[in-house]
Amino acid sequence: MGHRGPDGSALLWSAAVPYESPAPTSRAAAFQALKSLEHEVDLVIVGGGINGAGIARDAARRGLKVVVVEQNDLAFGTSSRSSKLIHGGLRYLEQYRVHLVFESVTERQRLLKCAPHLVAPLGFLFPVYEGDKQPLAMIRAGMWLYDGLALFQHERHRTLDPSECKALVPQLDLTGLTGAPLYWDCATDDARLTLETAIDATLHGAIICPWTKAITFERGAGQRIRSVVVKCAQSGEEVRIKTRGVINATGPWADDTLETSRKDSPPLLRPTKGVHIVIDRARLNLPHAVVCRHPDDSRVLFAIPWGDRTYVGTSDTDEQVDPSEVRASRADVRYLLRAVESYFPSANVSEDDVIATWAGLRPLISEGDSAQSESEVSREHKIFVGDGGMVTVAGGKLTTYRKMAAEVVDAAVQELKSSALLTIELSASETETSPLPGGVGFDGSEGQRGALAYEITKLGIESDIATHLVSTYGSRAIEVARLVKKDPSAGARLIEGRPEIVAQVDFAIQQELAGSATDVLCRRTQLSLRDHQNGLGALDAVVARMQSALGWNSERANEEKARYRHEVALQTAWRNE
Ligand code: FAD
Numbered sequence: 023m024g025h026r027g028p029d030g031s032a033l034l035w036s037a038a039v040p041y042e043s044p045a046p047t048s049r050a051a052a053f054q055a056l057k058s059l060e061h062e063v064d065l066v067i068v069g070g071g072i073n074g075a076g077i078a079r080d081a082a083r084r085g086l087k088v089v090v091v092e093q094n095d096l097a098f099g100t101s102s103r104s105s106k107l108i109h110g111g112l113r114y115l116e117q118y119r120v121h122l123v124f125e126s127v128t129e130r131q132r133l134l135k136c137a138p139h140l141v142a143p144l145g146f147l148f149p150v151y152e153g154d155k156q157p158l159a160m161i162r163a164g165m166w167l168y169d170g171l172a173l174f175q176h177e178r179h180r181t182l183d184p185s186e187c188k189a190l191v192p193q194l195d196l197t198g199l200t201g202a203p204l205y206w207d208c209a210t211d212d213a214r215l216t217l218e219t220a221i222d223a224t225l226h227g228a229i230i231c232p233w234t235k236a237i238t239f240e241r242g243a244g245q246r247i248r249s250v251v252v253k254c255a256q257s258g259e260e261v262r263i264k265t266r267g268v269i270n271a272t273g274p275w276a277d278d279t280l281e282t283s284r285k286d287s288p289p290l291l292r293p294t295k296g297v298h299i300v301i302d303r304a305r306l307n308l309p310h311a312v313v314c315r316h317p318d319d320s321r322v323l324f325a326i327p328w329g330d331r332t333y334v335g336t337s338d339t340d341e342q343v344d345p346s347e348v349r350a351s352r353a354d355v356r357y358l359l360r361a362v363e364s365y366f367p368s369a370n371v372s373e374d375d376v377i378a379t380w381a382g383l384r385p386l387i388s389e390g391d392s393a394q395s396e397s398e399v400s401r402e403h404k405i406f407v408g409d410g411g412m413v414t415v416a417g418g419k420l421t422t423y424r425k426m427a428a429e430v431v432d433a434a435v436q437e438l439k440s441s442a443l444l445t446i447e448l449s450a451s452e453t454e455t456s457p458l459p460g461g462v463g464f465d466g467s468e469g470q471r472g473a474l475a476y477e478i479t480k481l482g483i484e485s486d487i488a489t490h491l492v493s494t495y496g497s498r499a500i501e502v503a504r505l506v507k508k509d510p511s512a513g514a515r516l517i518e519g520r521p522e523i524v525a526q527v528d529f530a531i532q533q534e535l536a537g538s539a540t541d542v543l544c545r546r547t548q549l550s551l552r553d554h555q556n557g558l559g560a561l562d563a564v565v566a567r568m569q570s571a572l573g574w575n576s577e578r579a580n581e582e583k584a585r586y587r588h589e590v591a592l593q594t595a596w597r598n599e
Contacts, residue, residue, distance in 0.1 A: 044227050045224040049531075049536065049537035053259075055229045056261050056263065062264035065269055066250045066268050071099045071216060072101040074271035080427045083451035090230045092231065094346070095540070095545055096232050098545075099383075100385060101213065105336055107209060107324075109130065109208065110126040110171065110421075112165075119402075120167075136453075136458055137458040142210075142466070145206055146205050146207055148312075158181070191307075191308060194312070209311075215420070217535070218458040218459050231252075232537050232541075246410055246441065247411055268411065269412070269413045269434060270413065271415055273385040277289050280412075283408075284408075293342070295384075297379060299376045300380075301331065301375045302331060302332070310327070311327065321338060323336055323361055352597070354379075403415060405433050407433060460498045460499075474488075474492050476488075502526060503525070506525050516557075527546075539583070540582070556590045
């Protein structure tokens with residue numbers, strides 16, 4: 023029987039059937055599954071960022087037996103540190119990379135359909151001033167091309183005059199403003215996009231094992247890599263996985279992985295660092311994102327509204343640092359604040375307004391030209407079969423991950439077939455049209471969101487929490503809500519006044535492969551970035567919940583707290599420079 027709304031009308035949403043994944047969705051069970059593997063697998067994928075997750079999803083859906091090992095949490099690397107945009111990349115038009123824009127806007131449309139809870143349209147206001155390198159007419163021509171490349175299927179741009187801009191963004195600098203096109207791209211939650219892609223892979227049998235590092239690639243006949251030794255980052259236990267093929271999807275660690283598989287591999291990457299800062303939404307009060315050209319170097323960056331916050335980024339500087347330790351410096355923060363000052367001078371945003379920062383390394387392909395500026399380095403990806411049969415993917419964008427993943431699996435399948443290691447016919451992966459888990463039975467419309475949130479409030483959950491659950495989990499929000507019905511203590515807020523609740527910790531452990539408190543606070547809930555105290559006020563509650571669910575002893579619980587405090591210290595270290 024269908025659900026009824028308060029007025030008796032049929033609801034637009036009906037409860038999705040809870041998933042019974044054939045592969046584990048808890049981290050402990052995933053490691054157990056690795057240890058219990060009796061036969062060789064088709065592919066070991068090293069790296070659980072968006073690329074590793076996307077490749078696993080595509081390969082598992084084609085019928086391949088795959089394992090993903092990730093040394094930390096899923097999306098620990100660049101895939102939780104992006105600008106969180108699913109975008110065509112307007113600025114690539116400036117560089118005449120039209121095919122890259124076309125590919126990106128096509129993927130944007132697909133993601134909007136397959137993950138409407140995670141990918142949402144976002145307006146971008148592009149203020150153009152007298153004396154700008156590109157005058158308004160040229161920007162508008164670019165906008166028409168941008169809309170055209172999306173085959174006019176996405177909302178089209180329109181150009182606002184200065185008085186309309188003032189009404190929309192009162193703090194925007196109007197001096198010399200000639201107009202501002204308002205165009206549309208999409209915003210996402212990069213970490214959850216990665217996670218749901220990985221969860222979909224488990225639904226098709228992939229074993230996804232976070233906190234497990236690939237440490238040795240062992241060779242068999244013909245010097246081909248035939249097993250991977252992995253080490254549990256928490257217990258130190260080692261497991262040997264026999265495999266037909268290996269994929270290196272380690273993003274900014276790609277050179278380290280190549281070096282582990284074969285000493286003296288030539289460097290592939292030219293990593294650049296990108297930093298974002300988070301401030302209260304009320305400081306700029308933006309209804310749309312604003313495109314800014316930095317006053318120092320004319321680089322494009324964005325101020326992006328993000329729930330009750332706004333983030334500004336990104337910088338783009340060459341960086342040679344361990345990707346695990348990359349962080350914002352005070353110079354980075356000041357660079358971003360100068361852009362804010364230039365576009366919103368009356369807002370007086372200062373270092374004291376910065377709530378959080380994040381920094382990531384772009385795994386860009388080195389083109390051997392050190393004179394090239396950081397922003398000019400290609401965002402395109404590279405896939406190649408290297409020594410021992412290892413397939414490496416590097417570069418690219420979050421936006422195009424689905425297509426890239428399909429290309430990587432094609433390359434891996436071809437390589438396995440040519441080595442006579444794969445003879446079966448594979449099915450189609452159908453990733454262009456298949457929804458991610460929270461997108462099953464969910465179209466993202468306001469009506470459906472309201473109906474689902476209403477259903478959740480009927481389980482005794484307050485409406486702000488219900489809305490938050492729907493926008494975070496899509497149709498799976500009901501599964502989180504049911505945890506509260508089963509155990510009312512799971513309905514408690516993690517931080518007074520915020521909508522994140524204890525049930526999200528339980529769900530992260532049982533269904534979302536979380537293996538540490540940092541996973542929950544940084545990537546499952548993003549409290550580390552959104553909360554004024556960087557989630558420290560929730561740390562004890564999260565650790566206590568995980569300790570009782572996972573049987574941690576007090577030493578482990580203390581380690582977890584120390585690890586999270588280290589994470590926050592890294593994020594806020596710029597203040598002490
Ligand atoms: P990663 O996400 O870094 O994943 C690699 C993983 O490999 C890591 O999790 C790491 O822990 C793991 N690993 C490494 N070594 C091992 C090992 N030995 N064993 C096991 N695991 C290992 N793209 C967009 O489309 N839109 C944007 O708005 C956007 N903004 C960006 C902003 C910034 C600042 C940056 C840096 C990038 C941005 N990008 C954006 C690009 C996009 O984020 C990246 O291309 C993408 O996230 C790369 O994913 P990946 O899986 O290759 O790498």
